[in-house]
Amino acid sequence: MLLSGNPPRGKLLTALIVLIVAALAFAPFILQGSKPLNVAATICVFALLVASYDVLLGYAGIVSFAHTMFFGIGAYGVAIALYGLGPSWTSILIGLLAALLVAGVLALAIGLFSLRVQTIFFAMVTLAVASAFAVGASQLSWLTGGEDGRTFSTPALLRPGYRLVENGPFGVEINGRTLTYYLVFFGVVFLFLLLLRIVESPFGRVLQAIRENPFRSEALGYRIVVHRTAAVVIGALFAACAGALNAIWLRYTGPDTTLSFSIMLDILVMVVIGGMGTLYGAIVGAAVFVVAQNYLQALMGVAFKAINAAGLPFLAGFFNPDRWLLWLGLLFILSVYFFPTGIVGKLRAETK
Amino acid sequence: MSVSLETRDLTIRFGGHVAVDRVSCVFRPGELTAIVGPNGAGKTTYFNLISGQLRASAGQVLLDGVDITPESAPLRARRGLGRAFQLTNLFPNLTVAENVRLAVQAARGVHYDMLRPWALRRDLIQRADEILGEVALESKRAHSAAVLSHGDQRKLEVALMIALEPRVFMFDEPTAGMSVDEAPIVLDLIARLKKDASKIIMLVEHKMDVVRSLADRIIVLTNGACVADGDPATVIASPVVQEAYLGIAPKEKAAS
Ligand SMILES: Nc1ncnc2c1ncn2[C@@H]1O[C@H](COP(=O)(O)OP(=O)(O)OP(=O)(O)O)[C@@H](O)[C@H]1O
Numbered sequence: 171m172l173l174s175g176n177p178p179r180g181k182l183l184t185a186l187i188v189l190i191v192a193a194l195a196f197a198p199f200i201l202q203g204s205k206p207l208n209v210a211a212t213i214c215v216f217a218l219l220v221a222s223y224d225v226l227l228g229y230a231g232i233v234s235f236a237h238t239m240f241f242g243i244g245a246y247g248v249a250i251a252l253y254g255l256g257p258s259w260t261s262i263l264i265g266l267l268a269a270l271l272v273a274g275v276l277a278l279a280i281g282l283f284s285l286r287v288q289t290i291f292f293a294m295v296t297l298a299v300a301s302a303f304a305v306g307a308s309q310l311s312w313l314t315g316g317e318d319g320r321t322f323s324t325p326a327l328l329r330p331g332y333r334l335v336e337n338g339p340f341g342v343e344i345n346g347r348t349l350t351y352y353l354v355f356f357g358v359v360f361l362f363l364l365l366l367r368i369v370e371s372p373f374g375r376v377l378q379a380i381r382e383n384p385f386r387s388e389a390l391g392y393r394i395v396v397h398r399t400a401a402v403v404i405g406a407l408f409a410a411c412a413g414a415l416n417a418i419w420l421r422y423t424g425p426d427t428t429l430s431f432s433i434m435l436d437i438l439v440m441v442v443i444g445g446m447g448t449l450y451g452a453i454v455g456a457a458v459f460v461v462a463q464n465y466l467q468a469l470m471g472v473a474f475k476a477i478n479a480a481g482l483p484f485l486a487g488f489f490n491p492d493r494w495l496l497w498l499g500l501l502f503i504l505s506v507y508f509f510p511t512g513i514v515g516k517l518r519a520e521t522k
Numbered sequence: 523m524s525v526s527l528e529t530r531d532l533t534i535r536f537g538g539h540v541a542v543d544r545v546s547c548v549f550r551p552g553e554l555t556a557i558v559g560p561n562g563a564g565k566t567t568y569f570n571l572i573s574g575q576l577r578a579s580a581g582q583v584l585l586d587g588v589d590i591t592p593e594s595a596p597l598r599a600r601r602g603l604g605r606a607f608q609l610t611n612l613f614p615n616l617t618v619a620e621n622v623r624l625a626v627q628a629a630r631g632v633h634y635d636m637l638r639p640w641a642l643r644r645d646l647i648q649r650a651d652e653i654l655g656e657v658a659l660e661s662k663r664a665h666s667a668a669v670l671s672h673g674d675q676r677k678l679e680v681a682l683m684i685a686l687e688p689r690v691f692m693f694d695e696p697t698a699g700m701s702v703d704e705a706p707i708v709l710d711l712i713a714r715l716k717k718d719a720s721k722i723i724m725l726v727e728h729k730m731d732v733v734r735s736l737a738d739r740i741i742v743l744t745n746g747a748c749v750a751d752g753d754p755a756t757v758i759a760s761p762v763v764q765e766a767y768l769g770i771a772p773k774e775k776a777a778s
């Protein structure tokens with residue numbers, strides 16, 4: 171049994187989670203066109219990525235800036251294997267296993283080396299290692315494709331040209347894209363449930379104990395370096411899986427889609443908006459953020475035109491689509507101000 | 523197998539200040555040793571040296587004849603050294619039940635089990651509930667530790683050590699600041715622990731009536747040094763104690 175006995179808690183929160191998961195589950199049949207499906211797949215990937223980060227930040231209280239590096243290792247692993255060994259399932263498996271090995275060993279090394287001291291030192295080390303890794307990845311262009319990244323094909327079953335059912339439910343065609351989407355969706359669901367189980371296990375409870383009071387944890391016999399390192403390794407492995415799924419979805423891996431520091435910032439924003447130390451916050455945070463990132467600009471474009479047409483150019487200036495980042499920042503500040511424990515914390519408190 | 527604990531010339535210096543000064547003592551199972559002395563005498567620091575929160579500048583700690591001085595606090599805890607801290611030291615944002623379960627889990631050596639959810643560990647949950655019963659905290663099990671009253675936090679502090687099932691119990695002023703109706707819960711618990719002749723119990727306590735009723739032996743620390751050691755009647759009667767300790771004993775401490 172995969173379930174962990176850790177339901178979302180709170181009626182409103184449960185309703186919200188069910189709504190988001192249902193929307194994602196039926197996305198290929200509800201949404202028309204490739205952009206909405208792309209948004210849905212991105213939400214899935216980031217829900218997993220942010221959840222794996224939450225194990226570190228929310229549960230173990232460790233700040234890491236290397237999460238995009240592990241995400242990138244997963245994405246590059248699959249990309250390099252599919253590019254070099256050809257588009258087969260075996261390539262995906264080899265790429266994924268190699269990526270998990272690299273991510274795991276690297277996380278172990280960083281953890282054992284730097285978590286002995288203070289967790290702030292760990293944060294600095296991850297920043298340095300992640301920057302070095304990003305530079306390395308763009309330099310080794312024979313392997314990684316450099317700044318251009320790698321475009322590759324996926325196994326035949328997952329290609330857009332593959333048609334499984336011409337006229338499926340709701341008259342929607344089920345093709346390779348649909349199958350890829352479900353591979354991502356079910357992969358994320360499985361790994362998310364696994365993470366939930368880990369944080370609800372005795373091991374997960376020790377992580378929380380160490381976050382709350384490392385001194386007392388040691389007096390009970392818990393070796394905090396070992397536990398923190400284990401948390402970092404787990405976070406790295408799940409991030410690498412998210413990266414692999416992302417690569418399969420995009421059929422492309424490059425520095426901008428995996429290693430860039432701006433993705434690291436996005437992860438931080440999502441985990442804070444959603445609510446730290448809840449795991450469910452990752453689903454909510456990813457959904458809100460990715461939708462805002464993709465549609466806020468379009469929405470503002472509509473408002474901009476409407477207000478301009480109404481003859482209020484000064485007011486319209488606020489809604490210039492080029493200023494969407496400003497609005498996103500404002501949304502972030504407001505959400506932190508009104509929901510310091512994240513949306514999940516707020517919803518749980520409301521329905522206690 | 524019963525336990526033996528010994529400190530040999532145990533010493534720690536903070537800069538020029540010698541907080542614990544060449545203390546040599548043997549602790550025997552089945553014996554409750556009260557450690558008394560004025561504020562700042564080094565009682566808590568002595569405990570910290572034994573359980574590994576501080577590293578000795580000189581001297582040794584021997585448990586079952588093994589020199590454990592180089593070992594870290596977690597390793598010593600696993601060997602059976604249990605602490606209840608003078609300054610309450612809990613997991614504030616976890617519930618009372620979760621606090622105790624963490625100690626139960628440690629006692630059972632469940633450190634890295636990731637795949638079986640807590641909710642399925644009936645054995646651990648039941649044991650934690652038993653211990654909550656012993657300190658009369660069952661009704662607060664779902665409260666987070668941070669919102670408990672001072673007295674309840676002290677009880678939870680003691681519960682964590684009991685749940686750890688150590689072989690050596692180190693109580694550091696367990697009833698300080700507790701109300702008159704709460705203190706007996708903890709004192710009765712200590713009296714019950716005493717019945718198990720295989721355990722070593724050490725108790726730092728300022729209240730002389732408590733010491734008289736529980737202790738089999740008293741050690742007096744002054745300025746880090748052990749100035750008296752023996753059975754309660756003799757130690758209390760000795761001039762060094764009359765002068766060094768009992769002179770200020772009536773002044774109950776408020777701060778800690
Ligand atoms: N980490 C430390 N660094 C520097 N000095 C310390 C440290 N810990 C304790 N001391 C000093 O060592 C001395 C002994 O302190 P300790 O807390 O052991 O006394 P105590 O006997 O437990 O007193 P009380 O009855 O007030 O609890 C004090 O002078 C204290 O200031």
Ligand SMILES: [Mg+2]
Pocket residue numbers: 565566567608694
């Ligand atoms: Mg003290």
